[in-house]
Amino acid sequence: MPSWPNSNETSDDDDEFMSEFSSMQMEYFQTPETVIDPSFCGLVIESDRRCILHRQRAGKFVAFEGTDTGRRFIGCATEDGVNCGVLEWVDAPWPVILQRCLTKLWDMYHEQNLGRAQDNEAHGTEVAKLHKELDSLANQYSQLVDDVSKLFDYQDGIKSHDMDCTSQAINELKEKKRRLEEQAKIELQMEKLKLKKEQSHC
Numbered sequence: 001m002p003s004w005p006n007s008n009e010t011s012d013d014d015d016e017f018m019s020e021f022s023s024m025q026m027e028y029f030q031t032p033e034t035v036i037d038p039s040f041c042g043l044v045i046e047s048d049r050r051c052i053l054h055r056q057r058a059g060k061f062v063a064f065e066g067t068d069t070g071r072r073f074i075g076c077a078t079e080d081g082v083n084c085g086v087l088e089w090v091d092a093p094w095p096v097i098l099q100r101c102l103t104k105l106w107d108m109y110h111e112q113n114l115g116r117a118q119d120n121e122a123h124g125t126e127v128a129k130l131h132k133e134l135d136s137l138a139n140q141y142s143q144l145v146d147d148v149s150k151l152f153d154y155q156d157g158i159k160s161h162d163m164d165c166t167s168q169a170i171n172e173l174k175e176k177k178r179r180l181e182e183q184a185k186i187e188l189q190m191e192k193l194k195l196k197k198e199q200s201h202c
C-alpha cells in the first residue's frame with residue numbers, strides 16, 4: 001500500500017509513540033467524514049497497523065468530505081470518544097481540477113441545504129401563523145355558538161311567556177263563563193220561585 005506525505009509511520013515502540021504523539025498536530029485529530037465502501041472497509045488485517053492514541057488496530061475508510069471525497073485512508077477505528085484520525089492516506093490528493101469540482105459540488109450541496117433550512121424556517125413560521133388563525137377561528141366559532149344558543153334561549157323565553165299569557169287569558173275566560181253560568185242558574189231559580197209564588201197566590 002503506498003504511503004503519502006501526510007502520513008505517519010507508527011511502531012509499537014513506546015518511546016517512538018510518545019515522541020510521535022507529542023509532535024502530533026491537531027489536524028491529525030480532524031478525521032474527515034467517511035462513506036462506507038464495500039471494497040475498502042473494516043479493520044486493517046494486512047498488517048498490525050495501530051492507531052496513535054488508542055494503539056488499537058486501524059481501520060480502512062473512504063473520506064467523504066471536501067477535496068478529499070473518495071480518497072481512501074487508514075485511520076483510527078474507535079467509534080466513541082476521541083478519534084485520533086488519519087494514519088495514512090492510501091490515495092494521493094486528487095488532481096487540482098477534480099478538487100475544484102468537488103469543492104463546487106459540496107458548495108452547491110451546502111447551499112441547497114441552507115436553502116432548505118431557510119424554507120423549513122419559513123414554512124414553520126407560516127404553520128405557526130396558521131395555527132394562530134385556527135385558534136382565533138375556533139374562539140370565534142365557540143363565541144358564535146354561545147350567541148346563537150343564547151338567542152334560542154331568549155326566543156324560548158318569549159314563547160313560554162306568550163304561552164303563559166295565553167293560558168292565563170283562557171283561565172280568565174273560563175272563570176267568567178263559570179260565573180255567568182252560575183248567575184244564569186240563580187236567575188233561573190229566582191224566576192222559578194217567582195213563578196211558584198204567583199201560582200200559590202192564584
Ligand SMILES: [Zn+2]
Nearest residue numbers: 051054076084
Ligand atoms: Zn485511535
